[in-house]
Amino acid sequence: MADLITTSALTKRFHGLTAVQAVDFHVREGETTGVIGPNGSGKTTLFHLLSGFFPPTAGEIRFCGEPITALPPHRRVALGIARTFQLVSVFSSLTVWENAVLAVLRIQPEGAAPARFFLRSCRHPAVLERCAEALERVGLTAQASLPVAELSYGDKRMLEIGITLALRPRLLLLDEPLAGLSDHEIARVVKLIGEIRRQFTVVIIEHKISKILELVERLSVMNEGRLICEGSPAEVLSDPRVRECYWGKEAPAC
Ligand SMILES: Nc1ncnc2c1ncn2[C@@H]1O[C@H](COP(=O)(O)OP(=O)(O)OP(=O)(O)O)[C@@H](O)[C@H]1O
Ligand SMILES: [Mg+2]
Incomplete structure (x- = not known):
């Protein structure tokens, strides 16, 4: 499968803090990828960069092989990159x-x-x-x-x-879709993602790792702004670097 989206040396600095540091990330068309990592490790910032919410400090993003780093969010949506937010973002009125x-x-x-x-x-x-x-x-x-x-x-x-x-996207970015939901609601959303992953390429940021293990073919792990490990869920969860980054912060919930 070809890569749908790739980043090279993608970096985002906020004043003195480097939220995303030299990240080379890629998502293959048709695959479902989970992005995990401790709080503050840069996961949401990575989505902000992929969706054009923030410009990167350095680095490049390509979608279907074409550079999109300078495109505003609505142009990326039109290309097929859609996202949800960590806190549900809809118009209440x-x-x-x-x-x-x-x-x-x-x-x-x-x-x-x-x-x-x-x-x-x-x-x-x-x-x-x-x-x-x-x-x-x-x-x-x-x-x-x-x-x-x-x-x-x-x-x-x-x-x-x-x-x-x-929006009929080609790439769907879901930022903690299970956060704040009851067990019953989690089951509904997991079932829905299970259905849509057959149709779209999906990337899911999630802390409730056990809930997404059945859904993802690959896991990518971020820690302190860096992408520290990628692979199948079994490979990633048994990797000592992953255990170490959670140590003393939170154990991967699986
Ligand atoms: N707009 C901003 N201005 C300054 N610092 C920011 C901004 N957005 C994020 N950060 C900082 O960048 C770092 C990464 O934040 P980010 O929200 O990407 O982490 P995360 O992995 O999504 O965390 P969580 O799992 O808690 O959602 C944190 O230290 C955060 O405080
Ligand atoms: Mg986040």
Whole structure:
């Protein structure tokens, strides 16, 4: 399988702190990769760099072999890179349906007069179909007209994932999709990821390692901004460097 996204010597410094340091990361098309590591090891910052949320201090990112390091986030979404956030990120005052429509409209071609373009596009059959399909996929069709503020946290997480599916991405970046969920909600989200991983290339940051072991083909481990180990889950979890980086902080939860 070819690499879908690669980074070379990717680095992000915040004033004196190096959050991501010379990271060479790659994700093969069709694979599901887990990114693990202690708190503050740079996992979310890596996603911010891949999705264009922050510019890197140094290094390069390529998607399908083409450099994307200088592209803004919406251009990366249009190329097929979609992400969710560590804290669920949806518009609480809008309805479930409006959230899905807004996300899809953001990736429509630029150039049209914004207001007229918006009014026309949000009734466009292709947009309606994408949104309806995505909400059905995450089990939120019946809640489509509800304000998001009325949803449970688990449903908000499902909506956030649904929105990324509506974008029909090639690469899906999920930042701690199980954080803050009850056991029942975790089971729902794990089942959903199990289904979508067959269709998209997925990268999952997660502390609850035992919950994602069945889902991932590869694990990448970050510690203090560096990528310290990569391989199959069995290889990685038995690697002394991985045990050492968790020692005294938290044991890998498996
Ligand atoms: N915007 C920022 N400004 C300054 N420092 C930051 C910023 N974002 C992250 N950091 C720092 O960069 C380091 C890496 O943070 P990051 O959020 O990437 O870690 P993480 O591996 O996702 O941690 P966690 O598992 O707790 O979510 C931390 O020391 C953090 O405090
Ligand atoms: Mg994080």
